[in-house]
Amino acid sequence: MLDFSILTDNFDLYMQGFVNTIKISIIGLIASFILGNIIAVFRLAPVKLLNLIGTVYVEVIRNIPLILTGFFFYNGLSYFHINFSGFTAGTIALSIYTAAFIAEAVRAGIQSVDKGQLEAARSTGLTYIQAMRYVILPQAIKIVIPPIGNQFLNLVKNSSILGVFAGLDLMYYADIIHEKTWVTFDTYIFVGMFYLVLTIPLSLLVNFLERRLAKTD
Amino acid sequence: MDFAGAYSSSNLIYLLQGFAVTLKVAIVAIVLSFIFGCILGILRYAKIPVVSHVVALVVEVIRNLPLILIIFFTYFALPEIGIKMSVTMAAIAALTVFESAMIAEIVRGGLNSIPKGQIEAARSSGLSYIQTLWYIILPQALKKMIPPLVSQFISLLKDTSLAIIISLPELLHNAKGVYSGESGAKYIIPILLLAGFMYFIVNYLLSILARRLEKRLDPDRSAAKQLANTTENLL
Numbered sequence: 001m002l003d004f005s006i007l008t009d010n011f012d013l014y015m016q017g018f019v020n021t022i023k024i025s026i027i028g029l030i031a032s033f034i035l036g037n038i039i040a041v042f043r044l045a046p047v048k049l050l051n052l053i054g055t056v057y058v059e060v061i062r063n064i065p066l067i068l069t070g071f072f073f074y075n076g077l078s079y080f081h082i083n084f085s086g087f088t089a090g091t092i093a094l095s096i097y098t099a100a101f102i103a104e105a106v107r108a109g110i111q112s113v114d115k116g117q118l119e120a121a122r123s124t125g126l127t128y129i130q131a132m133r134y135v136i137l138p139q140a141i142k143i144v145i146p147p148i149g150n151q152f153l154n155l156v157k158n159s160s161i162l163g164v165f166a167g168l169d170l171m172y173y174a175d176i177i178h179e180k181t182w183v184t185f186d187t188y189i190f191v192g193m194f195y196l197v198l199t200i201p202l203s204l205l206v207n208f209l210e211r212r213l214a215k216t217d
Numbered sequence: 218m219d220f221a222g223a224y225s226s227s228n229l230i231y232l233l234q235g236f237a238v239t240l241k242v243a244i245v246a247i248v249l250s251f252i253f254g255c256i257l258g259i260l261r262y263a264k265i266p267v268v269s270h271v272v273a274l275v276v277e278v279i280r281n282l283p284l285i286l287i288i289f290f291t292y293f294a295l296p297e298i299g300i301k302m303s304v305t306m307a308a309i310a311a312l313t314v315f316e317s318a319m320i321a322e323i324v325r326g327g328l329n330s331i332p333k334g335q336i337e338a339a340r341s342s343g344l345s346y347i348q349t350l351w352y353i354i355l356p357q358a359l360k361k362m363i364p365p366l367v368s369q370f371i372s373l374l375k376d377t378s379l380a381i382i383i384s385l386p387e388l389l390h391n392a393k394g395v396y397s398g399e400s401g402a403k404y405i406i407p408i409l410l411l412a413g414f415m416y417f418i419v420n421y422l423l424s425i426l427a428r429r430l431e432k433r434l435d436p437d438r439s440a441a442k443q444l445a446n447t448t449e450n451l452l
Contacts, residue, residue, distance in 0.1 A: 063371070063420035064413045065378035068389060072413075075396070076405050153281075160283035164382060171285065185297040188290050192282055199281035 003186045010177045017173030018194050024091050024169055025156045025198075031095035032155070033148070036102025043107050054103065061100035066161055069093040074165045086165035086172075094162075098155050102148060109144035110136065142213050149206035156198050170194055223407035228395050232408075235391030236415055242305065242387065243374045246312035250373075251366070253313065254320025259350070261321065262328040272321075279318035285379045287311045292383040308380040308387075316373055323365045327358035360434045367427035371420045378416075388412055 007014065042054030061069070074089035084092070113136050121131035163171025174191040178184055260272045279287070291314075292307035302310065331354050339349040378389040392412040396404040 059421060060413075060417060063375075063417045063424065065375040065389065065416060067378045067381065068409065068413050068416065071389070071393070072406075072409050076409050079402065079406055157281070157283040160285045163285065171283075171289075183297070184290075184294040188286065188294050192286055192290070195283055195286065196278065196281055200277070203277070203281055 002189060003183065006177070006181050006183055006186045007190045010180065013173045013177050014170075014190065014194060017168070017170035017191075018197075020087075020173075021156070021159050021169045021194075021198070024087070024094065024159045024162060024167070025152070027091055028094045028098060028155050028159065029152050031091075032098035032102055032151075035095065035099035037106055039099060039103035040106035040110070043103065044110060058100045058103055061097055062104070066093060066097045066158055067164065069097055070161055070165060086162060086167035090159075090162035090165050090167040090169075094155060094158055097158070098151055101151050101154075105144055105147035105151065106140075109140040109147075112143055113139045145213060146206060146210040149202070149209055153199060153202045153206060156202065157195070160195070219403040220407045223395070223404040224411070228404075228408070231391050231395060232388060232412065232415070235386060235388035238305075238385065239374065239377045239387040240419075242308055242312065242377050242380070242385070243370070246309050246316060246377075247370050247373055249309070249313045250316035250320055253317035255324050257317060257321035258324025258328065262325050263346075263350075276318045276321045279315060280322065282315075284311070284315045284376055285382060287315050288379055289382055304380070304383050304385050307383060308377070308385045312373060312376060312380075315376075316369065319369055319372075320366065323362055323369065324358070326365075327362035328354060330361055331357050363434060364427050364431040367423060367430065371423050371427075374420060374423075375416065388415060 039054045039057055042050040043058070045051065070090055070093040073084055073093050074086060077084065077089075117135055117139065118131055121135040122128070126134065159169055160171045161167075162169040163175065166172055170191055174187055178187045181187060257272055257276055261269050261276065263269065288308065288311040291311040292302070292304065295301070295307075335353055335357070336349055339353045340346070344352070377385075377387050380387055381390045381393065384390065389412060392408050395401060396408045
């Protein structure tokens with residue numbers, strides 16, 4: 001069976017990676033949420049140039065692998081004498097990548113609110129901003145929360161990328177433990193368990209939110 | 218930045234070879250994982266006692282693990298318990314395992330979306346459960362599943378780049394090979410741009426295909442339902 005001494009002897013290393021993965025995920029979520037909303041606004045704005053920037057951003061970032069974006073920030077910027085650490089490069093790439101998906105979720109959510117809502121709100125005298133704030137956005141938020149929850153789940157899983165850039169996450173520490181103990185199988189089974197501790201509750205939460213929000217319709 | 222040097226014919230050929238590996242691995246993995254995913258999805262949908270629950274547990278665990286961990290584990294950890302395989306096989310196996318779990322959920326969602334009245338009507342006209350599934354439910358469900366499945370294929374194409382950690386000679390690996398080392402530093406940005414472009418072209422075209430298919434097969438899907446059903450997984 002499994003050699004649990006690998007877990008207990010190296011628990012502090014596992015925890016370092018675990019805590020860093022959480023940190024990366026939270027920073028990534030905040031950054032990508034902010035950036036994602038900005039891009040969504042670009043795509044919805046009545047300004048053609050902003051639309052173009054938003055669309056290009058989303059289409060390009062979504063269609064290339066996250067690792068490639070990671071390599072760009074980790075290796076590619078060295079030409080301009082910018083040398084990010086693995087942690088920084090990885091977190092930036094992760095945020096940029098997830099922001100594209102959040103932008104799409106927000107945009108689709110806002111657009112799925114019936115146009116009649118906006119028309120009715122405007123015709124009762126509300127300004128565009130007031131209509132958005134009091135009528136459209138509250139309805140859009142209900143639709144948008146499950147996909148964003150899903151993206152956060154993906155973010156946590158994608159954070160494992162940082163191991164490739166020595167980004168101090170769980171995978172990176174797993175490598176250290178593996179070099180110490182010469183055991184691969186048990187070491188990484190425990191890594192998997194640590195990830196599941198994060199991802200399964202999140203997954204259950206997203207399912208719960210989906211059902212809850214669908215009910216209040 | 219040396220664009221001309223970066224795009225020498227030998228480099229381009231090397232990148233295209235990597236791209237060929239990427240496509241090969243992706244196609245094999247998608248075909249295998251479609252087969253396994255359908256089986257798993259149907260097993261879970263059919264609510265067979267014990268079996269469905271075991272499948273549910275396995276699918277949920279696999280779906281919630283990072284793919285890079287599964288790839289690493291398949292190639293580096295399994296040999297410790299006697300299962301050895303080549304890099305290509307490990308990449309295909311890991312991708313298949315992960316994507317099967319993803320597709321199982323897509324299939325289950327597609328099957329669940331068929332109104333229960335269909336099953337009731339079919340059963341009451343004498344069809345067995347299996348006949349109902351095969352002739353009535355699956356054909357309708359498959360139509361709805363095509364857009365998320367294409368979406369999953371796009372994800373899989375991107376995910377092949379993760380196999381760089383086990384040195385699969387796919388596109389990104391070869392790209393890195395071109396710009397690594399002392400003399401390659403000036404090639405980094407041109408090569409990354411080119412590799413990115415190659416991924417982008419294939420995936421962008423596939424996503425346009427997905428959108429066209431969706432419009433043709435299911436025109437009454439609102440944007441909200443679209444949102445709820447888009448499966449975007451790891452990378």
